[in-house]
Amino acid sequence: MKFGIYPGCSLTGSARDYNESVFAIAEAFGLEFTQIPDWNCCGATAAHNLNKELSLALPARILALAEKNGLEEIIVPCAACYSRLVVTQHELKKDPELKNRICEVIEMDYRGTSVILNVIEWIDKYIIPKLEEKIVKPFNHKVACYYGCLLVRPDKILNYDRAEDPQTLDIVMSKIGAAPVDYPFKTECCGAGLSISRTDIVSKLSGKIIEDAEHRGAEAIIVACPMCHSNLDMRRPDINKYWKAKYKIPVIFVTQAIGLAIGLPAEKVGLKRHFVEVKIS
């Protein structure tokens, strides 16, 4: 089975750890990816605030390229990219006239036939069925599953997990032996939109997320979004400074956790690249 993969800007930059873990577990499960050739920026978060057609044309081009290359299913590990692609597909399906306009803009034929999967959907569909036999080292830790804002929203379009109190990540984690804690901050804002401009707000908001996870005895925060990860991991010194605290809880991608559970070495799944040291294995 060959999937298309859309890496977006993070996976090849600040979230190389995420990228490595996705490829590592795919390989372990005999799954292959084809990167969408000549892919472009998905337009998150800037485009849809400025120009609606542009915000649709950018993802539409990506999807059209996928169609052109015969990629029926595309995995989009970044939650922000995922959201843009799915919303675009929805908007263009709803309005054929708009679709025609966008096709003219991108000078390509777009039909909207590709299936777009986020990382959890992909895990659910292709990893979970074969997971049990591969687990060599169950991830026996208490974890706080943090979904962030884009993975499950807007729920009217995604229609795959409930927007408030989502469950899918918790289910995946429990399948590899983890014990998810009751965690009310699952979808609280990490401040991603202000990641660059107002780091103080990021520190404030992300700090609350980290504090509650530690308070509930979680040994790791599990994420599936590079933005979440960078705010909770990379910004940790700022957060600790802001809150005058010493939060040590590591932030782990779900794909990294799966990698560990099936016995992949920490380096292979990018765990050595984190700012907050990951001591658990």
Next chain:
Amino acid sequence: MARIGVFVCHCGENISATVDCGKVAETIGNLKHVAYSTEYKYMCSDPGQTLIKDAIKEHNLTGVVVSACSPRMHEPTFRKACAEGGLNPFLCEMANLREHCSWVHEKNELTTEKAIDIVRTQVEKVKLNSALQPIKVPVTKTAMVIGGGIAGIQSALDIANTGHKVIMIERSPSIGGHMSQLSETFPTLDCSQCILTPRMVEVAQHPNITLYTYAEVESVEGFIGNFKVKVRKKAKSLDEKACTGCGLCTTKCPQKKIPNEFEQGMGMRPAIYVPFPQAVPNRPVIDRENCTYYIKGKCKICEIVCPTKAIRFDQPDEILELEIGAIVVATGFDIKHADFFPEYGHGRYKDIIDGLQFERLASASGPTAGVIKRPSDGEIPKNIVFIACAGSRDPAKGIAYCSKICCMYTAKHAMLYKHKVHEGKAHVFYMDIRSGGKNYDEFVRRAIEEDHVNYIRGRVSTVFERDGKLIVKGVDTLLGAQQVEIVADMVVLATAGVASSGAEDLAQKLHVSYDSHKFFAEAHPKLKPVETNTAGIFLAGACQNPKDIPDAVSQASGAAVKVAALFSQSELTREPLVAIVNRTSPPTYSTCVGCFMCQSVCPYQAIEREEFKARDGKVVKTVAKINEGLCQGCGTCVALCRSKSIDLLGYSNTQVYAEVVALLNEY
């Protein structure tokens, strides 16, 4: 030979200002079969009507066309005038010269020409009208009330007190409904049970009322005045006549861990039980799903201890077939389970409860004897948060409508809490306070001003537990949308009121329409709020939409009056504008070929089967037959019928065809 009279009205100047009425009358007078044609200033006035009556006699008219205003305005007036003049009222038609012509066009020749066309069309139609007689339908003077809550009780008592028989059906073991669960009632804070229980007893004792509890409607056939209702009396596993209601069985039953429905799951009950002490009838039933005997085949302790040997383990369900003249639907409402709002934590955290659960906590006869104790540890909450609109007015996640009663009962809950826990703090998150009603707003003001309930205008985003406390995160929109976080000991959700479970199923059995929320639909939102679109079936209480007690009771009385009015005659009279399937001589019997596609289009189940039998009793032909009592005259079957075997009186095929021809051709 037809002799038609045409009466052109000026309507003061309303018509004559733009239409040349004289020319209309004259032109129409030249038509074949028009025996008399005249104009007059006000046809609807007494002299105008006398003109018609006299002309009918003088010119021996066989049909009348009054060319005036809309038939929706004055058709009854002129039909009555014709009847008084000795002409069958259905031989009178109206040509709408005012609303459809003079008021909407300028004064010119085309307008007068249009007026002539309109009148001529009615002349051609009325030639084909037939003298119709009103339809008479017999009435069975027994009413059925479905549902034994306060609305059903009120309706049943009111009907019974007019001297008519009432059969009341209640699906749970006791009547009383949600009102019997309530602690106190707004805006008076009087005890709900104290005012309800006497009514329940009255129902049980009323000579005109027959009560079937633990019973449900199985099927409904027939039509107004003549319903045939099958009722399933579920087996109570008890000989009700032998049982004295001593209650020994319920105390000795070894199975005691069944969540008590009456207590909203906040207490337990045995497998043989009386739902609550004041239940009517005060007789137990065995809950077969949870009874050890039915599950494992042995126990029978209740049978052993019963002093009157009233237990009947092998009792079957019983089907009653009842003849009913009118039905009052009073099946009430349910509350929406809060699991669609996972962020509010209902079901996950024990101390987050819904409004009905709070009623039981606050009730003197409830599981805590009226002391407000939180379910998790029995502690008295010091800080309590009430969340209004938990699901109501929320099209995205809940329901779009306002549940109407929540604002008031939330105020009541907060007050009851403050009255019982003086040192406690009560907070209410609300969107708007809807307290329209006699003494309602004063009641809410009292909660705020006298009992110092903290009202916060804003919604709650999430409720979660941390260190044994409930953290309620919300917003205060009156303080510049500031985020608010309250650390509470208990949270009460004012969950939306929704249609009673099984409402859709019942509506389909009754052939009554229901809205998208499964609430029963009234025939007209303003002028027929008590009627349904099925004649003879009426609505009372919260089965139509969430209602408070006084609204439910007044509507129940309204429904009772409708039933009483229906029962005041031995026969019903209806306008005879109904569909009819033709009949011919044997061996054809009818041109209907019996495909019964009409049956599937009829919204009123008015199409029946009629079998024709040969002398040897063998059925030789089955054709459609219209039940005049049920048919409302929409004519959808008429347009569908391929063999043109159905026709609609008043709008017959020949009539509408003649109208088309008359409107478009020269005469």
Next chain:
Amino acid sequence: METIRKLIRKQSLEKLYNNLAANRKVYAPVIAADKKAEYKYNPGFADVTFDHIRSTLSVKNIVFPKVENLFFYENSKTESTITDIDLDKIPEVVLWGAHPCDNAAFDTLRSIFCWDTKDEFFSRRLEKLTVIGLGCHSSDEYCFCTSVGLSPSSSRGSDILLTKLQTGDYQAEILTAKGNEIVSSFPDLFEPLTDEKVDITEVKQKFSHKQVTEKLAGAFEHEFWIANSLRCIGCGACAYVCPTCACFDIQDETKGKNGKRYRSWDSCGFGLFTLHTSGHNPRHVQSQRWRQRIMHKFSYMPDRNESLGCVGCGRCSSGCPVDMNIAEQLEALQNI
């Protein structure tokens, strides 16, 4: 008049046709898109066929159109005014190249329409008709003219009968004054006939119509009718393609003050045909209607009109969607 035989050469036929078509309506057979023959007014000579066996529809519509207005009326408040059809406006028509069966049918129709009261519409149309028939040089399994007293070379009903000669030229039998008039208008085109052999098809006799008529007299209640009409679906195709079926329905159509009365073809195969206002129908099932059709043509008409109601063209059988083959049935009837 006495029959005169002449020769008309193939190339002269074209001249005759073109001369006639120049100032008259000529109704002649052509091969339509569906490969079947149909009659048209004044087709080009090149399109006219001399080889068809039978057209789908007969040619009776010249004298008995499928719809014919009888009169128009106008109603006023007090009276109705009737406007008659101007029968003088009926055009002269030459029927060209029709086969003997079809031409004989005009005789049969006359025996119906002019049986007692003369039908003005029919007889005026017939008066204006000149028939230039064509003997058959081909036939098929449906043909049975020889069983009903006709033959591929019968001249009944024709004014001139053309018959193909083995040389490819045609013999013209001039049978009536009308025929003679045409011949004398174009004397150059006709030559004396030398004794040449005609090219005429042979049609096998399938039954004896006399015997059928005799059998039918006592066969009204015979089980034959039900057994042999089970597959009949009760359409009117047989009657409408038949050259001798003459039943019609009369209707008024009024729109406002104006209206007209007309007649249109009808068929005894329809259930409605004999339906009484009361709802009673003396022929309420198809077997009775099928019996009526046979009886009418082979028993009642010989009885009353002294004419057989069938010319053996075979259209009813070839056009029947369920192969109700009349010749086969008559053959069987003869032996019951």
Next chain:
Amino acid sequence: MDNLILRAKELLENKTVQVVIGYEAGPTGVVRPAFISDPANADSLIYDERCVQNLAVYLTKPEVKHLGRIAIVSSLPVMRSIMMLISEQQISYDEIVVLGISADGVLLDIADLSVMQGYIDKSDLSNPVKYKELLAELKKLTPAEKFEYWQKELSKCIKCYACRQACPMCYCTRCTVEVNQPQWISVQSNAHGNMEWHILRAMHLAGRCISCGECGRACPVGIPCHLLTMHLTDQVYNYFKVYAGTSEKMNSVMSTYEPNDKESFIV
């Protein structure tokens, strides 16, 4: 074919049925319906690609019903017609035995209604391929060309009603055209009267036509009137996603509705 003959004989011999309706070759070689009551005559039954007439038309005919229980040779269109006739309460399955024939001419074992249902369910129910092409071509015409095409075709009509009589679904004992109070359809077979008749017929078969093409085949003057009903069959599927004659409990498309039926022309 041998199987069919054996089965027919068996049914007649053991008196399961009183008559078998099938196909035979007439004396001129034309294939036509056969009504076999005597097992000895069953040998004349044939089944090949020439056997196209929809025999279900006979199931509602009084003389045929009178014969007793019927076994009927049934290709897919006949089976669908039978479904329709049952759903419209014209016949009962108990009155008949279905001698189903598969698309490749093999005798099917239709033991009961559910087996027939199963066979229909797995069959292609859309219009036959040869008509699909014709329909597609016609749809390409401009409105004026369509009008001209149909006027030319319909003016040939002689109102013999063979299209109606050949159709199993036109079982009414009185047709709308036979009503003269009012005169819905002019009895004249002229361009206008003919068009009204064919519109009426097609509309009355909307959602009921099972695409056998019998109406067009029966037409003595060759009007392709089956394209009208088949076009509507396509449209019924387009709009409502159903095909006629697929269940004995089915309500016709025209006698039911869904509140969200989609259209684009009502303002």
Next chain:
Amino acid sequence: MSDFEPKIVAFVCNWCTYAGADLTGTSRIKYASNVKIIRFPCTGRIDFMLLLKAFSNGADGIIVSGCHPNDCHYTSGNFHAKRRWIMFKELMDFMGIDMSRITFSWVSAAEGARWAEVVNTTVTRIRELGPYVSYKELVNKSVEEEVKNG
């Protein structure tokens, strides 16, 4: 064609559009006088043949109007009518009969102004289309003519 006054017949239901047209009158909203109304109890009652009859009697345009979906006085008559019109329109389009001469609309008892708008837009459209010549010719094609032409 400037003095062409089209003849338009409106088939409307009693409970919504007829009442809506009454409201147009009560509100004194003016509209073109070419449209004449025939009242039916319900759109479900309107036989498709009546539309053909209107054309054959000389109508140049037709309006069919009833209650909005879900508002039918008889619950479902308009839904059945809707299906009927869907099929009718498909058939007419297939036969090349001009469906732009028929306006199908939902006009409620409260939409007096809307009724005037429906009438006026229909009249304007039919004026542009001109008289329905092809249908009238079809009807007038006399029987005589047919016989003459074979």
